[in-house]
Amino acid sequence: xxxxxFIGIAGNIGVGKTTFTSFLAKELxxxxxxxxxxxxxxxxxxxxxxxxxxxxxxxxxxxHRFASIIDIENSHKGFVQDRTIYEDVEIxxxxxxxxGYLDDRDWKTYSDLFLNMTKFxxxxxxxxxxxADLDVLLERINxxxxxxxxxxxxxxxxxxxxxxxxxxxxxTWTKVLIIDTNTFNIFEDKDTLESIxxxxxxxxx
Numbered sequence: 001x002x003x004x005x006f007i008g009i010a011g012n013i014g015v016g017k018t019t020f021t022s023f024l025a026k027e028l029x030x031x032x033x034x035x036x037x038x039x040x041x042x043x044x045x046x047x048x049x050x051x052x053x054x055x056x057x058x059x060x061x062x063x064h065r066f067a068s069i070i071d072i073e074n075s076h077k078g079f080v081q082d083r084t085i086y087e088d089v090e091i092x093x094x095x096x097x098x099x100g101y102l103d104d105r106d107w108k109t110y111s112d113l114f115l116n117m118t119k120f121x122x123x124x125x126x127x128x129x130x131x132a133d134l135d136v137l138l139e140r141i142n143x144x145x146x147x148x149x150x151x152x153x154x155x156x157x158x159x160x161x162x163x164x165x166x167x168x169x170x171x172t173w174t175k176v177l178i179i180d181t182n183t184f185n186i187f188e189d190k191d192t193l194e195s196i197x198x199x200x201x202x203x204x205x
Contacts (some may be wrong), residue, residue: 001204004127005030006079007082010168010179011130011181012160013152014141019186021082022132027197031079033074036064043063046146054101058093058110066117073122083123089114090167095159126175134158136182175203 007024009017018034025032037043046053054142065085072079089111099109132140137157141149168176177199184192 001028001201002078005066005125005204006078006122007080007128007200007204008086008127009080010127010162010164012088012132012137012157013149014137014179015130016140016186017082017103017130017134021080021195022137023186024064024128024197024200025080028078028080031075031077031102032082033072034059034082035069036061043099047148047151048103050096050099054093054096055106055110056096058088058096058102059113061092062088062110062117069121070122081124085114085121086127087164091160091163097155097162099159110111123174124144125166126177126200127163127168127171128174129178129202131161131164131178132181134161137161167198168174177203202204 005028007028007030009019009024021032039188040060042053042057046057052165062085065081065083065088065138069081069085077199093102093107093114095112096102097104102110134154134157138154141152166177179196186193
């Protein structure tokens with residue numbers, strides 16, 4: 001297996017990235033890096049007024065993910081990251097721009113910032129895309145019962161799913177593994193989980 005691999009876990013809101021990240025990091029004895037959610041100062045405001053807070057939220061996520069990657073790269077250890085920095089621009093910010101929540105000026109500023117920051121980063125050795133249908137995502141989001149997610153528009157999630165599928169299909173710069181999680185319960189389906197781990201290790205050879 002690649003020494004000190006960088007594994008990115010990609011996927012829509014509610015798909016199960018955080019749990020999968022923790023399981024995979026333990027299996028491969030890697031450092032786990034998580035998305036800033038509970039301590040994010042913009043997330044609740046964003047879901048209440050996406051037009052007002054989109055730019056602030058996306059810059060915060062970009063900064064947080066960049067800082068996390070720099071820190072772990074300096075430690076010279078392998079790691080698993082819960083959502084990649086590439087999703088920030090290719091999925092979330094692009095979608096907010098398409099929906100009119102980010103104007104052209106903010107979109108250009110954000111995109112230029114992203115391009116400058118990523119010049120300093122190593123690309124993931126593999127991106128693992130966890131995928132689920134809209135109804136499954138909504139059920140999982142409802143079950144985890146986060147107050148700020150109560151107002152998420154299903155149409156917003158649907159658009160993100162479509163953009164994820166298109167983005168993943170066009171990745172040629174690193175390895176990709178797609179995992180259908182619609183009927184996969186990570187806590188109960190041990191054989192499936194072991195098979196997934198085996199596939200990941202093969203990809204990392």
